[in-house]
Amino acid sequence: MADETKHKKRSHGTIPRKEADIISIVKNVTTVWEKHPEFTLVWIKPADLKEATALFEASFTVRNETKGSRVGITKELKAVNTEINQSVGYVKGYIADLYSVKDAPSYYPQFGMVKVNKVYRMPSDNDKRLHALEQMVKAIEQHGLDSRKYGGQYWKTIYTRFTEAKMQAVSSDSTSAEHVNIKAGKKITIRKALNSMVLLIKANYPDTWKEELRVWGFQKEKY
Secondary structure, three states: OHHHHHHOOOOOOOOOOOHHHHHHHHHHHHHHHHOOOOOOOOOOOHHHHHHHHHHHHHHHHHHHHHHHHHHHHHHHHHHHHHHHHHHHHHHHHHHHHHHOOOOHHHOHHHHOOEEEOOEEEOOOOHHHHHHHHHHHHHHHHHOOOOOOOOOHHHHHHHHHHHHHHHHHHHHHHHHHHHHHHHHHHHHHHHHHHHHHHHHHHHHHOOOOHHHHHHHOOOOHHHO
16 A cells, blocks of 8 residues: 555646746647637636736746846855955954054954954844945054055955945845746736636536647646
């Protein structure tokens, strides 16, 4: 019994689950539906379904492209954050050289550092970190540390890299969220239309509805 359950093939629904498959099947259904004006649904027409499909496909494409580019953005943001965390130690050393190891911590906040678990570091929150980097650039100049290896030019470059990566991440996430919402709404409409068409086909072809579903594009073996 256990072996039969284990090897039992997973049954496929009439409507596919994968979004790429949904796009493919709804295009086929719409094409056939346009050739059969006698098939009607009160709440949606072939042109409406075609429009919903176009929006769904566009958002599906943009979402996938954005998801792909986000990987690179995330990698850059992680890299620059790692470099910031490592380089702060050098700045602490510069401050200690200027004002002594004992007095150095009192100057750390001027450089954007915050105290976390008894240790001064740059804020982990990206918005706060951006402001902290602005403080770092100003403090480096004010305390005469511009010429050091990890001085003015270094932190200006870091600030630019971080700002660009952060802005790209925000833009990418905003675009992704927008198209996820569009896609989700149109997906509901499309699935509802496809289910309605299946019922309509079954009602009109009580004896041959299985074969007719295939004519309309509902070919379960393909998804």
